[in-house]
Amino acid sequence: MYHQRPKFRFVMAFALLLGLVGAPAAQDLTLPNQPDSLKFAIIGDSGTGSSSQYKIAEKLIASHAKFPYEFVLMMGDNLYSGSGAKDYQKKFEDPYKPLLDSGLKFYAALGNHDNPDERNYKPFNMGGQRYYTFKPKNGVRIFALDSNYMDPPQLQWLEKEMAASGSDWKICFFHHPLYSSGGTHGSDLQLRAQLEPVFLKHGVDAVFSGHEHFYERIKPQKGIYYFTSGGAAKLREGDVGKSPLTAKSFDSGYHFMLVEITKDALHFQVISDQGKTVDSGALPRVSDQEKKKLSTP
Amino acid sequence: MLTLALPHAYAPQKPPVNADAQVLLDFKARVDKYVELRKKVDDSAPPMKKTEDPAELRTAQQGLAERIGAARSPAKQGDIFTPEITARFRQLLRPEAKDPGTKAAIKDDNPGNIPFKVNGPYPSKEALSTMPPNVLASLPPLPKDIEYRFVNKHLILRDVRANLIIDYIPNAIS
Numbered sequence: 510m511y512h513q514r515p516k517f518r519f520v521m522a523f524a525l526l527l528g529l530v531g532a533p534a535a536q537d538l539t540l541p542n543q544p545d546s547l548k549f550a551i552i553g554d555s556g557t558g559s560s561s562q563y564k565i566a567e568k569l570i571a572s573h574a575k576f577p578y579e580f581v582l583m584m585g586d587n588l589y590s591g592s593g594a595k596d597y598q599k600k601f602e603d604p605y606k607p608l609l610d611s612g613l614k615f616y617a618a619l620g621n622h623d624n625p626d627e628r629n630y631k632p633f634n635m636g637g638q639r640y641y642t643f644k645p646k647n648g649v650r651i652f653a654l655d656s657n658y659m660d661p662p663q664l665q666w667l668e669k670e671m672a673a674s675g676s677d678w679k680i681c682f683f684h685h686p687l688y689s690s691g692g693t694h695g696s697d698l699q700l701r702a703q704l705e706p707v708f709l710k711h712g713v714d715a716v717f718s719g720h721e722h723f724y725e726r727i728k729p730q731k732g733i734y735y736f737t738s739g740g741a742a743k744l745r746e747g748d749v750g751k752s753p754l755t756a757k758s759f760d761s762g763y764h765f766m767l768v769e770i771t772k773d774a775l776h777f778q779v780i781s782d783q784g785k786t787v788d789s790g791a792l793p794r795v796s797d798q799e800k801k802k803l804s805t806p
Numbered sequence: 807m808l809t810l811a812l813p814h815a816y817a818p819q820k821p822p823v824n825a826d827a828q829v830l831l832d833f834k835a836r837v838d839k840y841v842e843l844r845k846k847v848d849d850s851a852p853p854m855k856k857t858e859d860p861a862e863l864r865t866a867q868q869g870l871a872e873r874i875g876a877a878r879s880p881a882k883q884g885d886i887f888t889p890e891i892t893a894r895f896r897q898l899l900r901p902e903a904k905d906p907g908t909k910a911a912i913k914d915d916n917p918g919n920i921p922f923k924v925n926g927p928y929p930s931k932e933a934l935s936t937m938p939p940n941v942l943a944s945l946p947p948l949p950k951d952i953e954y955r956f957v958n959k960h961l962i963l964r965d966v967r968a969n970l971i972i973d974y975i976p977n978a979i980s
Contacts, residue, residue, distance in 0.1 A: 592860070592863075596860075660947075699940055
């Protein structure tokens, strides 16, 4: 016994070390966190007002201390089951209060559960429009689309705005994923037929969507990076099917994303409600020439 | 015969009126009339603005819906989608709705069999069906803030700002 004691102590100390350091280590930032990069977070299908939304919100808020992201992109379904004043409060204002109070901006896209009138709600920063674009930093342009209603005027607007965006990083976000291995919804082929040619023509770099209540990183498609992030409050466990599209998926817990754009790469980290990093990496920017090659059949 | 026919041949011709185009012109005129009515009742109230107070959004939307509802009363199904317009719309929708992918997309976010009525609000707790881009491209364009949506198989015409159902085509797709 006596001889075992130091060993026991050592094992306990090691276990404690794992417990204290190991779990938080999973939350550690894997992003470069460079001073001059563009940093933002992503939440999708967040507006339930449930305890899972609040849990993810807590993690999102906590991560801001380590990774001072400048804004949050919302992938749609920002308010489920109604858009009265109480819904805005319970499903948006309360969970993200510390971020909102600090002046951090949220930019929303509309989902199929959203009242399009949300565009007039100032904290969603939609400028009264269903689709809009903004330039958060020199060299990066972001496009928010309304994938529920992709009518000809929206497509014409997108063409025009993309043509004018020059050599900036082009990042799009909208609710319905063009590529997905989800069993419930799957890829939106009609939307893909309309949007992908525009994305290829103008050299879009990355696309973020929600709608599917899980996380999926798609293998680059014709030089474009696609992410689905629709699990900030809703979860469809086991819904990601086996598919050649998937580079990485996570459907056993809620999650949010952190993204950093440096000059030549898109860095990302996906964090679960358990505080674990479920995916992370750096994707190099694909040159327009390469994209053209990749998009030629 | 030739001499008799000549005056007709050389007389100024009116462009031939395509019956289908005429029907769609009629649709446009009816929608424009609705928009004019909305503008009239809208001008009588303070303008809707971007706000941080969601209660203001709801009040403005409901107020607009009430004023339009009163001004249109008694509106009924078929005021805009007349039998001729309905027939033309079903024709336009048929090829698109036959495509299995499009059919699935319409069904995907569809709220299903929910109660609604002309001049009434779109149920605020229900999802809005996603409109496949090919379907939207096949239908006549609409003025700003008027949109098409599906509720089950019915095609509704919805005022986005007032969240009001303007009219609908029952069983627009099979």
